[in-house]
Amino acid sequence: MPIGRIQKLDLKLGEHKLDIEQTRILLTKALRYLADGADYLNELDRAIGDGDHGTTIARGAKFVIRDLETAQPSNVNEVFVLVGKGMMKSMGGASGILYDVFFRAAQDAPAITQLDCRTLTELFTFGLRDLKLKTKAEVGDKTMVDALVPALSALDQAATDSLSAALNVAAAAADKGARATVGLVPKFGRAKTLGERAIAAQDPGATSIALLFRGLAGAVTETDY
Amino acid sequence: MALQGLLSLTEVPLERVGDHLGVVYRGNVKRRVKLVVGGGSGHEPLFLGVAGPGMADGAVNGLVFAAPNPDSILAVIEETGASDGTVLVYGNYSGDVLNFGVAAEEANEKGIKLAEIRVHDDIASAPPGKIEDRRGIAGDLFVFKAVAAAADQQLAFEEVVRIGEKANLHTRSLGVASKAATTIDTGEPMFSLPEGEIEVGMGLHGEMGVRRSGYEPAEVLVPRMMGMLFDDYAASGLPLRRVGAMINGLGSTTVLELLLIAGHVKEALAKGSIDAPFLVAGQFATSLNMTGFSISLIALEEELEPMITAPAASFGFVKL
Numbered sequence: 294m295p296i297g298r299i300q301k302l303d304l305k306l307g308e309h310k311l312d313i314e315q316t317r318i319l320l321t322k323a324l325r326y327l328a329d330g331a332d333y334l335n336e337l338d339r340a341i342g343d344g345d346h347g348t349t350i351a352r353g354a355k356f357v358i359r360d361l362e363t364a365q366p367s368n369v370n371e372v373f374v375l376v377g378k379g380m381m382k383s384m385g386g387a388s389g390i391l392y393d394v395f396f397r398a399a400q401d402a403p404a405i406t407q408l409d410c411r412t413l414t415e416l417f418t419f420g421l422r423d424l425k426l427k428t429k430a431e432v433g434d435k436t437m438v439d440a441l442v443p444a445l446s447a448l449d450q451a452a453t454d455s456l457s458a459a460l461n462v463a464a465a466a467a468d469k470g471a472r473a474t475v476g477l478v479p480k481f482g483r484a485k486t487l488g489e490r491a492i493a494a495q496d497p498g499a500t501s502i503a504l505l506f507r508g509l510a511g512a513v514t515e516t517d518y
Numbered sequence: 519m520a521l522q523g524l525l526s527l528t529e530v531p532l533e534r535v536g537d538h539l540g541v542v543y544r545g546n547v548k549r550r551v552k553l554v555v556g557g558g559s560g561h562e563p564l565f566l567g568v569a570g571p572g573m574a575d576g577a578v579n580g581l582v583f584a585a586p587n588p589d590s591i592l593a594v595i596e597e598t599g600a601s602d603g604t605v606l607v608y609g610n611y612s613g614d615v616l617n618f619g620v621a622a623e624e625a626n627e628k629g630i631k632l633a634e635i636r637v638h639d640d641i642a643s644a645p646p647g648k649i650e651d652r653r654g655i656a657g658d659l660f661v662f663k664a665v666a667a668a669a670d671q672q673l674a675f676e677e678v679v680r681i682g683e684k685a686n687l688h689t690r691s692l693g694v695a696s697k698a699a700t701t702i703d704t705g706e707p708m709f710s711l712p713e714g715e716i717e718v719g720m721g722l723h724g725e726m727g728v729r730r731s732g733y734e735p736a737e738v739l740v741p742r743m744m745g746m747l748f749d750d751y752a753a754s755g756l757p758l759r760r761v762g763a764m765i766n767g768l769g770s771t772t773v774l775e776l777l778l779i780a781g782h783v784k785e786a787l788a789k790g791s792i793d794a795p796f797l798v799a800g801q802f803a804t805s806l807n808m809t810g811f812s813i814s815l816i817a818l819e820e821e822l823e824p825m826i827t828a829p830a831a832s833f834g835f836v837k838l
Contacts (some may be wrong), residue, residue, distance in 0.1 A: 339701075339706075339708065339709070342723075343583045343701075343708055343723040344701045344706075344708050345582070345583065345584070345701070349581075349584060381587050381588070381589075382587055382589060384584070384587075385558075385580035385581050385584040385585055385586055385587045385613070385617070386558070386580060386581075386583075386584030386585050386613040386617075387585065387611075387612045387613035387616055387617075388613075389584070389585075389587060389613075389617075390585075390587070390588070390613070390616045390617050390620060391616065427616065428612075428616075481612055482612045482613075483611065483612070483653075483723060485651075486642075486643045486644075486653060486719075
């Protein structure tokens, strides 16, 4: 995992809640962290795909960061939708549309103006639902879902109001899920064709999700990531 | 700038669609059904280079080895303005399936009649029993060609789709590479292949093939590949009496080598008492600068032969 420093958000609303503007900053910071992982993701993708997952993710993340600078979202959901649309437009490929599906699902969730542990879980749960509907992927198929499912159940079960504590637990779970893709036979994507030859590789898609959650956690935590 | 270059070429006038990596050719005026094709960049002359008379009406590219996004696909579909439906043809890859699928949903919501055909010609990518899991490689061209010719005959939408699907089911390809493509970001090879070894069953994206074997001269390798293709047809219960054949360079293979391979292909067909009223060699579906080639066949039963041999012109594919 790449290590970077993320400047912690100034949590105006206290430790547990972010307003729309802070949500925008939260996602900007998380995406910047994700973009910084480009080389690492490319390296993973060379073993199993065409070696460009990191480059693609970084292109998407940077596009969205620019987009968010000028955006004037009227609720938290819109921030998430902007992330999805921007990634779809700028990334293309499978990962662009999958990130889009995941983030854009926020438009179907009840509109919120404050992001806390519960509402974040809700937005992401809509995202995971749509992603599974679209792809039919399940845990064990060596995809993004392998990191998302444990991350969301950790978020869901985090018996805490602290966004920081919950996101840290979720990031650890996502990381564990991504690492557990080593040893799995891929069921989707170009890697699927490799079958057994891809067993030893860690899935780049699951890993980028893990980086995203580390970025989210880092943005609300007083520590280095 | 490569798109600018394509638009500057004089033989087949193409128009860019908005600021998308998409083009339309407006000259197939008699068609009621339009053909839109697409996929990632890095496979030139696919996909933008196969719009033209007797070929596609619209084509859309993504970035290198990445499917185009739904916005671009939808824009090209709308720009072709079919009066009786659009047939979307693309290779069977997760990224393409997802992006074209979303574009198709959005087109449906707008009341555009549309069908999708996912080309699945690569026999190395899944066994005959799972033909729909196979990925699409150079055999794309046969399916494009069949759909385009059916549209030119002004057949009804359902007929054009049926012929396109039949062409897809009758097409088989197999590729080999002796040197991986270079990752354009880093200049590194996309996978490492020891000197003297070849990768069998290459995809079109620099990803590894399905297995490795020692180097073999063309006179041994080509008949072996043809045998694998013949066996695959046999396993699907498709008789091979007449075929269309395409010898395709993956980017860095010389024309001399492609012609040599074509000679061996023709010989293998003759040994199997198979006629080839259509046989071409060239660079049709590349993988950046990969060194290698693929062989594609289409079993030409009665209905398909006139579709494959109908005239066509485009930057990437010409049939006199």
